[in-house]
Structures are given as C-alpha cells and as structure tokens.
Amino acid sequence: MAAMDVDSLVAIDVHTHAEVSAKGSASLADELHDASSAYFKVEGDRKPTLNEIAAYYRERSMAAVVFTVDAESATGTEPVPNEEVAEAAAANPDVLIPFASIDPFRGRAGVKQARRLVEEYGVKGFKFHPNIQGFFPNDRIAYGLYEVIEETGGIAVFHTGQTGIGAGVPGGGGIRLKYSNPLHVDDVAVDFPELKIILAHPSFPWQDEALAVATHKPGVHIDLSGWSPKYFPPQLVQYANTLLQDKVLFGSDYPVLTPDRWLADFAKLPIKDEVRPKILKANAARLLGLTDTGR
Numbered sequence: 001m002a003a004m005d006v007d008s009l010v011a012i013d014v015h016t017h018a019e020v021s022a023k024g025s026a027s028l029a030d031e032l033h034d035a036s037s038a039y040f041k042v043e044g045d046r047k048p049t050l051n052e053i054a055a056y057y058r059e060r061s062m063a064a065v066v067f068t069v070d071a072e073s074a075t076g077t078e079p080v081p082n083e084e085v086a087e088a089a090a091a092n093p094d095v096l097i098p099f100a101s102i103d104p105f106r107g108r109a110g111v112k113q114a115r116r117l118v119e120e121y122g123v124k125g126f127k128f129h130p131n132i133q134g135f136f137p138n139d140r141i142a143y144g145l146y147e148v149i150e151e152t153g154g155i156a157v158f159h160t161g162q163t164g165i166g167a168g169v170p171g172g173g174g175i176r177l178k179y180s181n182p183l184h185v186d187d188v189a190v191d192f193p194e195l196k197i198i199l200a201h202p203s204f205p206w207q208d209e210a211l212a213v214a215t216h217k218p219g220v221h222i223d224l225s226g227w228s229p230k231y232f233p234p235q236l237v238q239y240a241n242t243l244l245q246d247k248v249l250f251g252s253d254y255p256v257l258t259p260d261r262w263l264a265d266f267a268k269l270p271i272k273d274e275v276r277p278k279i280l281k282a283n284a285a286r287l288l289g290l291t292d293t294g295r
Helices: 030-039 050-059 082-091 104-121 140-151 170-174 183-191 207-216 234-241 259-266 276-287
Strands: 011-017 062-067 096-098 125-128 155-159 196-200 220-223
Touching: 011 259, 011 276, 050 062, 050 082, 050 096, 062 082, 062 125, 082 096, 082 104, 104 140, 125 140, 125 196, 140 155, 140 183, 155 183, 183 196, 183 207, 196 207, 207 220, 207 234
Parallel strands: 011 062, 062 096, 125 155, 155 196, 196 220
Antiparallel strands: none
16 A cells, blocks of 8 residues: 555544454443434444545545544443554555554553554554543643653644533443543643644633643644534634644544534635645644645
8 A cells, every 4th residue: 555645635634533443342332332423413333444444534535543542441341452553554554644542540551552552553642531531631640651652752632621422321421521621731731841732622611721722832732523613612713713723633533523524514614715724634744744844
C-alpha cells in the first residue's frame, strides 16, 4: 500500500474509534455501546472493522486518526488491542494514522507499554477518556504516560465535556461527568509545556473553559468531533474563525457520527474561506507532522 499523499487528501479526521477487534474484543460493553448509539441516533449496528474503516475513508479521499479506549480497570471490558490498531494502520498507511489508549491505572506497566507502542509500532498519540477511565487528567497517576508522550513528540487527546456514553442508563452507567472539565487539562499543559494536546469535542458545559485553555496554552488544540456543526456554540465558531483558526481540527467521532454528515453541516457554518481548509486538513497535517507546515 502506498504512503499517505497529504496533498491529495480532502480532509484529515483526527477522531475515529476502533470499536471492534478481529479477536472479538470491544472498546465498550454492550449496554454502554447501545446507550451511546441511541444518544447519537446511530442508524443500524455500526461497528466497522479496522479494514472497513480504512476502506470507508479511502473512498472519500480522507485520512483518519484511529484509536481504541482502554478503560479496563473501571469497566472490566477488554479494549481493542492497541497493537491491532497500529498493525491495521501499517497495512493502510495511505489513510490510517495510529493512536493508542492506555488505562492510567495500569501504572508502570502502562508506561512501559506506551514507549513500546511508539518505538515498535509507530503510534503517533494517545487517547484519554477521563469519564470512562475514571480519573482527573491532572492526577499524578497519569503523569508517567504524559512524560513518554511528551518525550517522544506524540499527541495526547483528552475527551472533554459531556459524553453520550452512559446517557440514559440509570446512574449514567456509573460514568461521572466531573472528570471531563478541560480546566483539569490546563494543569497538564503547565506541567508538560512541550506536550501537544487536543481537547476533544465541543466541551459542553465547559466550552468557554476549553477556549480559554486553548488560547492561553500554545500546545493545546481543539477538535470538533462528536457534535454536528449545526449545534456548535456560537463562541466556538467565533474563535475557530479568528484566534484559534490555526488550532481547531476536523474530527467526526466515527462511527457514531459520520464525516459525511459532519461535513454537510460544516459547509453551512459561516466559516471564512481562508479558514475552512485549515480546519479540514492543514492544521492536522502540521500537528501530526505529515508536512513541514501543514499548508
């Protein structure tokens, strides 16, 4: 398979999920997966395999950052193996960019695994989901992982804001929203000043906090995944058009939200002509090191 041709890409989706493994493991238990699908009004049973994800994005001339979510200590559910995600990306290098996820409660073993995933599998970043993993991002339990990510030049992606996972389930399926306030990530940006960070999603109900952190900390970016653009808060659109135009990234949250739906709604937003290509591809290409400037 040919290497990625960034110039030929229509867009780079920085937020997609590997939800099912060829070996049968999944990122979420059935109850939480079903609740998430209902929340996002997902049609059918969308659990594409990694190769199906690659084919989907290849058909659209897009690239996708893909990752699992490892929250085994909190959920008891074995995640899609990081190695499987990385191997699928290696087999589809024209469209897939491998990220990983390590449960912070894995301790030193997790830190060792993170380094191995970078050095042996070419993983470019790591996804953290504080709600599901049950930790505050500024908890020292995760700092060993951040040290590896910063040292190796990787990217740390943090879910922020309310999550559709557990929505509608009694007690929210045990998932607590307090962990996803982006102000907790501000501490991480201070303690790891060279760490590249993405605040995932419009951070409802903490959108202003996310915008404040991203404008204040040079290494912090925002992805726009998980929401249809027609529901974006007006201040997010304003900042994406102005102060944060070089730090806002296209992300869909596929398969719960498709890039087709996202892009159709994004086309209707009052985004400046010169900003639109930055959000869709240039900013991500630069952040991911796919081009010298990402332009």
